Amino acid sequence: MPMTLxxxxxxxxxxxxxxxxxxxxxxxxxxxxxxxxxxxLAFEAFEETGATKxxxxxxxxxxxxxxxxxxxxxxxxxxxxxxxxxxxxxxVNYFELGRGGVCHTIIPEKGFVxxxxxxxxxxxxxTTYGALGAFATGLGSSEIGVSMALGKMWFRVxxxxxxxxxxxxxxxxxxxxxxxxxxxRIGTDGARxxxxxxxxxxxxxxxxxxxxxICNMAVETGAKNAIFEVxxxxxxxxxNRVKKDFDVLKADDTAEYKGEIEIDLSKVVPLIAAPHSxxxxxxxxxxxxxxxxxVYIGSCTNGRIKDLREAxxxxxxxxxxxxxxxxxxxxxxxxxKQALQEGLIDTFLEAGAAIGPPTCGACCGGHMGLLxxxxxxxxxxxxxxxxxxxxxxxxxxxxxxxxxxxxxxAGKIVLPEEA
Amino acid sequence: xxxxGRTFTFGDNIDTDVIIPTKYLVTNSPDELKAHCMEGIDTxxxxxxCGNDIIVAGENFGCGSSxxxxxxxxxxxxxxxxxxxxxxxxxxxxxxxxxIYPLEFKHTDQIDRGNIIFVDTDRGILKNxxxxxxxxxxxxxxxxxxxxxxxxxxxYARKQLNIR
Numbered sequence: 058m059p060m061t062l063x064x065x066x067x068x069x070x071x072x073x074x075x076x077x078x079x080x081x082x083x084x085x086x087x088x089x090x091x092x093x094x095x096x097x098l099a100f101e102a103f104e105e106t107g108a109t110k111x112x113x114x115x116x117x118x119x120x121x122x123x124x125x126x127x128x129x130x131x132x133x134x135x136x137x138x139x140x141x142x143x144x145x146x147x148x149v150n151y152f153e154l155g156r157g158g159v160c161h162t163i164i165p166e167k168g169f170v171x172x173x174x175x176x177x178x179x180x181x182x183x184t185t186y187g188a189l190g191a192f193a194t195g196l197g198s199s200e201i202g203v204s205m206a207l208g209k210m211w212f213r214v215x216x217x218x219x220x221x222x223x224x225x226x227x228x229x230x231x232x233x234x235x236x237x238x239x240x241x242r243i244g245t246d247g248a249r250x251x252x253x254x255x256x257x258x259x260x261x262x263x264x265x266x267x268x269x270x271i272c273n274m275a276v277e278t279g280a281k282n283a284i285f286e287v288x289x290x291x292x293x294x295x296x297n298r299v300k301k302d303f304d305v306l307k308a309d310d311t312a313e314y315k316g317e318i319e320i321d322l323s324k325v326v327p328l329i330a331a332p333h334s335x336x337x338x339x340x341x342x343x344x345x346x347x348x349x350x351x352v353y354i355g356s357c358t359n360g361r362i363k364d365l366r367e368a369x370x371x372x373x374x375x376x377x378x379x380x381x382x383x384x385x386x387x388x389x390x391x392x393x394k395q396a397l398q399e400g401l402i403d404t405f406l407e408a409g410a411a412i413g414p415p416t417c418g419a420c421c422g423g424h425m426g427l428l429x430x431x432x433x434x435x436x437x438x439x440x441x442x443x444x445x446x447x448x449x450x451x452x453x454x455x456x457x458x459x460x461x462x463x464x465x466x467a468g469k470i471v472l473p474e475e476a
Numbered sequence: 477x478x479x480x481g482r483t484f485t486f487g488d489n490i491d492t493d494v495i496i497p498t499k500y501l502v503t504n505s506p507d508e509l510k511a512h513c514m515e516g517i518d519t520x521x522x523x524x525x526c527g528n529d530i531i532v533a534g535e536n537f538g539c540g541s542s543x544x545x546x547x548x549x550x551x552x553x554x555x556x557x558x559x560x561x562x563x564x565x566x567x568x569x570x571x572x573x574x575x576i577y578p579l580e581f582k583h584t585d586q587i588d589r590g591n592i593i594f595v596d597t598d599r600g601i602l603k604n605x606x607x608x609x610x611x612x613x614x615x616x617x618x619x620x621x622x623x624x625x626x627x628x629x630x631x632y633a634r635k636q637l638n639i640r
Contacts (some may be wrong), residue, residue, distance in 0.1 A: 074567035197544035197570035
């Protein structure tokens with residue numbers, strides 16, 4: 058039976074010739090990732106299994122990114138616990154604050170994932186790595202602990218939704234607008250339990266940073282995973298990053314899809330998700346003029362170098378509005394260094410922005426930029442649920458770095474060309 | 477498995493940030509987490525809920541973050557059964573591993589807050605005792621049934637490690 062790309066990866070990882078949607082398979086995992094908030098509980102589960110060593114020390118990665126630098130003593134204790142586990146199990150892939158950054162930025166950046174891999178993480182946005190042609194999905198802490206012990210995990214083979222991207226995106230349109238367009242069409246449960254499989258002529262106009270953004274937020278549609286076919290852009294990105302060999306798998310031409318979404322990229326306009334759901338998507342021009350207290354540019358969704366370049370392009374020679382504050386958080390040390398070299402950090406500082414250290418920061422309401430009641434934030438992050446970034450009475454709008462930067466200059470929501 | 481209890485009802489797309497906000501993820505203790513359970517949407521739930529109570533919701537319950545703490549917070553409240561039209565996938569898996577039965581049931585609109593519900597998963601029935609209504613409910617496939625009977629993924633792994 059013909060298979061989709063996701064189905065092929067799961068079949069291979071479970072030593073099966075073929076799988077069909079609904080099958081439950083036990084698949085080998087090539088990467089198990091955890092972070093300071095959810096990995097200590099995973100290690101507790103790991104120890105409860107009776108395992109005494111990690112299934113493969115090279116395939117497990119621990120990242121301090123959520124509550125670092127520690128905002129309070131309880132967070133400090135939690136980070137300390139993670140570090141103790143890292144030592145106890147002789148981990149070699151450990152990223153301390155100042156050495157890595159946000160997990161979903163550094164996993165691709167440092168070459169931990171190759172096409173065809175099965176990657177799991179203690180974080181729902183693990184779907185990000187599908188941008189590189191891998192099967193990547195989030196799991197709860199217990200299952201991460203068990204994955205670290207067994208090197209395998211059960212999965213229900215998902216039905217697939219084919220997303221056909223055609224045409225060339227216009228000026229100021231990037232990965233964030235594409236995933237918001239998908240959310241606008243199918244909502245927060247439109248792809249529940251399914252894989253989103255991206256194909257089409259338009260893919261060649263989306264670089265890896267765009268694809269990482271799309272796969273990152275694919276989880277907001279309820280998707281189990283999201284995956285891009287491997288092309289020359291993928292290969293070029295991987296060239297100097299990965300050390301292991303990989304086979305490139307392809308979906309069969311006659312594979313069956315539960316549904317199809319076709320997007321003409323040339324018709325996508327700047328989009329923004331209004332409070333309090335990522336699928337409450339509006340065209341930016343529809344809600345122009347909303348006054349904004351804080352603009353946040355960063356996170357695993359849009360804190361990479363391309364995002365900072367886009368923000369700097371708008372902010373160059375301009376000032377942040379006197380009624381608004383701007384926080385910029387490069388999502389890894391590497392991104393930060395690159396931004397420094399390119400003069401982007403200078404641009405942000407000149408504009409009157411605060412620069413945060415590479416962490417998850419305020420995205421999940423951790424620290425370094427929480428919102429007061431009644432405050433409005435325009436953010437390049439992934440979720441605007443009630444209370445996500447602070448007060449239950451605050452309002453978060455999700456958008457691209459272009460729109461976010463323009464909004465910081467105007468002090469109200471505007472289109473990029475209006476800053 | 478048999479459940480009987482009073483219901484607390486919620487709508488669609490109840491996300492894990494409202495079930496347990498990120499700022500409380502500095503403890504793994506269900507007892508500590510329960511005090512803030514559902515805080516984002518219902519500030520009285522944590523105070524009023526008692527053991528055997530049942531959560532009833534619409535579509536996509538538990539969407540958002542992978543935090544197992546959302547399930548821990550609910551189990552800390554004594555809840556052992558969640559009935560929803562549908563569940564977000566990671567939350568669904570987390571339920572299996574933490575002693576909560578995630579029952580998919582399309583007619584949750586027929587259940588009101590405070591109704592007394594009886595569920596027998598072996599016989600595949602749900603009774604709304606308050607309204608004197610009875611419904612058929614779906615059964616899980618063999619693998620998930622086995623996982624629930626074992627007590628989740630950790631006992632499952634322990635069994636596998638012993639075999640090796």
